[in-house]
Amino acid sequence: MGLKKIIEKATFVDIIKGLSVTGKYFVSSKVTVEYPKEKLVVRPRYRGMHALLSNPETGEINCDGCQLCATICPSECIDIQTSEGTDGRKQVDYFNLDLGRCVFCGFCEEVCPRAAIIMTPVYELATYDKDDFALTKEKLLANQDNAHKELRGR
């Protein structure tokens, strides 16, 4: 061991170097976001809770009930039932999305040929009741208020 190394060891240069880094952090500004008090704005593409879009003028649901989203879904969490409506057109009777099974991959949004189902930036999904995970058509339609104004498809 050379003299230089002995001096370095005896003067604790390496430790002091480390201490200086943490010392700098001690006085520097903190990165913590105190979550419930302040919330970060998520990015526009964020894949959160789903929403079904409806025509703003007529209030008619965009979804055709084509089953594409239900078929592509890797976790099989979407359930759609359709029937012939009074006007002879296909109507969506039942649209259920089980959030407890959803993996938030965004495939449903990607394959939808009508931009009817989209993902919104809503990420606070914790709940006391498992029933809240069953997103019915009404809940999904209500959630469209949270959607981004500009829909960014792929």
Added chain:
Amino acid sequence: MIEFVFLVVKAVLFLAVGVGMVPFLIYFERKFAGFFQTRVGPTYAGPGGVLQSFGDMAKLLSKEDLTPAWADGPIFRLAPYILFVPPFIAMTLIPFGPMGVDIFGYKVDMVIANFDAGLIMFLALSSIAVYGVVLGGWSSNNRWSLLGSLRSGAQMISYEIAMGLSLVGMIIMAGSLSLVDIVNQQAGNFWDWFWLPQLVGFTIFFVSAIAELNRGPFDLPEAEQELVAGYMTEYTGMRWGMYMMGEYVSMVVVSAIIATLYLGGWRAPLEVLGFIPGFIWLIGKVLAIIFLLMWIRWTVPRYRYNQLMDIGWKVFLPLALVNLVATAVIVSVI
């Protein structure tokens, strides 16, 4: 009679300060740990999170007190006290002001117990605390705990000798084992204190003191990443809390001893500042040392147990001996 009253008052005050400091130290530890990690630490309980430790304590007290089925019950229950009590006894040795201060016309010594062999007493008490760890780990009947207590034993034998020897140089200079006398010998400004002539001894003692406190980088007995929680693995509720509190009380005591032996005890760093009462300086020094301990803990990794033994036997022991001989020669020549 009046001396006894003063003694009781002093003892109660000390106990109150010692115990009362612990929640705040735990709070500071968590807060500072946060600051060192660019976090903010606890913020919710009370202003700035200051009541966090009280909340934790309430939680610990209300938790179930478990004794593992195959544990050695009495020893298991006793062990936390073995760790918890000695620091309080050691606290009585620390002088926090000059002797014979005039209070309401009475001469009062600003120390609870002025032992002639105070330093030996401190070393003895600090060794007893190890039994708390060893017995606690052994009686839990858990292999991780056992390893933790074994490490603690191995750790103790490796640093205690160097620690004791490092003090001898200082004792030669002071010419006394009494802490009161040692502080009196350090009269003057901060460059007159013992840390400067005894720099080697001071360093060895400081590092050994960290090992004594089981704090990082020497927190081997409770090394979380290796031994789950070491000797504390099986402890729950307030018994675990006693270990935790004991650790912080000993931190106060050891810091106070370091301040007393090497940093002038209750004396002001400059004589012109002597008008400020001694106990304020003492508390200031203690807090500064505790801050340094926290800073080190939250910066460096942990040694391996055989490396600590290597340091104790192969580095510190020879250094302490050299320091001792050098001090003896210089003192006898001058």
Added chain:
Amino acid sequence: MGANGENIEIPGAVKTVFAKLEEEFGERLLDSSLFRGELTFVIAPGDYLDILTFCKESEDLKFDRLDCLMGNHFPEREDKPFQVLVHLVSQPNNTRLRLKVLLAEGEKLPTLSGLWRSADWDERETWEMYGIEFDGHPDLRRLLTVSDLEGFPLRKDFPLEGTVGGRVRTNLKGKI
């Protein structure tokens, strides 16, 4: 890049491996194929250990690493429904080779854990998933699944629902 179609010419390294193995074993290599630049040989269970030992120890081939070993199941093939695939890598030559062994139900293969230590868990996995046994394997226990599972999960006829070996499998869709 994505497209490694057949139009890409065969790399020289692959040719060397092919020539070397042809020269050494000739008839014992039952079949060979090249798909997307990957060389595959089909070999008989009896030659399995010989050929793999040669691959590892030959100075020219230097297949020093077993990249992975796995099973496969073709229930439609009556006589030899099982298949074990071995992927070899040569780190110095940067070449790859795939060897295939077709097996009948209950047919055993010798273990490779003497040649490459990493074959140990691969063989355990192959056994637990397909029930292909490896002779001389030090420790043929279940690795990934629970120890009391019955049946071999990756076989095509393994039921996805129902009760096998005391474990209940149900379709949980819509129930959780």
Added chain:
Amino acid sequence: MAASTHDNPDVSIEKPRPTLEELKERKRKSRQPVGGCRETITVSMGPQHPSTHGVFRAELDLDGEIIVNARPEIGNLHRGVEKLAEYRTYHQFIPVTDRLDYISSFAMNHAYCEAVEKLMGVEVPPRARYIRTLAHELTRIANHLLWLGVHVMDLGAQTFFLITFRDREYILDLFEMLCGARLTHSYARIGGVSKDLPEDFDRRCREVVDFMPKRLVEYENLIKSNRIFLKRTVGVGIFTSEDCATWRITGPSLRAAGVERDLRKDEPYAAYDEVDFEVAVEYNADVYDRFLVRMKEVRESCSIVRQCLDKMPEGEYLARDAAHVLPLKKNVMSDAASMVQDFVHVFHGPRIPEGEVYRAVEVPKGEMGVYISSDGGPKPQRLHLATPTFYHCQAVPPLFEGETLADSVGIFGSVDVVLGDSDR
């Protein structure tokens, strides 16, 4: 090295290159002999041990603190991914790959998609290749930062973990911009990536890769020359190149043993043959060198990301290949053929040639091999994932034997494991 300007000059430790024989000798000396009849105690490390990186379990026979024997056990996180694959179309399997190595999930997406593309023979457009390279390197940075923090925390420095976590957050933020998810990206698609680079991504990404090397200097100040860190890592856990080959240890641990093998160079995929980078190699095969290799790799990754941003070509980010690739959404809206393509792909699946491929990709933890056998149907006949961590966990006995319990934690951390990857 391109990013060497940010190297910390004063903490370089000069070491000669050892030969394989020297390394073996060193390995023998650094470990306690474990033979002979001794009394041991058996402890069960895991699955709920603080530093087993998940639910790994090892039964350790200890003589004092020396590990005499280690018996690793995995499978606590087994989800039957390979069976799942046989019941999902090629496209549907992408989110499952996220859950393999959830620390670097884009790398997993990428490895899988490379294999499927090789099987289908899809040509990936250049822009997609560059975006993939960029995202893969960002993943590598994030993975190595997490590794670094966890590894140093295993050695006892808890601050480090939070500091690297803080910096990893910037990368996660970039991924959130890129694909909308922070952890389970599902970003790669067969034939490209799911979304184009968002606006403002270029600037933000450059900022991150510019300050990352400065942060690395900070980390190095904290530990690289720290005497305790050196004592705990130098000469500990030596695993020579021979051992690595026979136990199939790949990735940074292999390169720390002096083998210059990096699939990004050896079997280039995405745009790796068009960017300029060096393979990080160290020669002492110990825990410290694995740390050095990863630090170098992070620097190289920053440089690759920068190059990708500079060279980013214009064009499609998803192949226009009707037989194999889902159409772009904007085309589905406007073009009848694309809409039919969309329906066919979802309800029937892509058109696949019969055959089998094996594609290995250098993911942050090592070499990830994906074997796909196709019988021409829309779902794989068999899919096997040769994940690096599986083999890293398997190598626990030779890594641990003769080392102390305290070091075992550091050694296990140093080969970089994540149990989602090994248990599949």
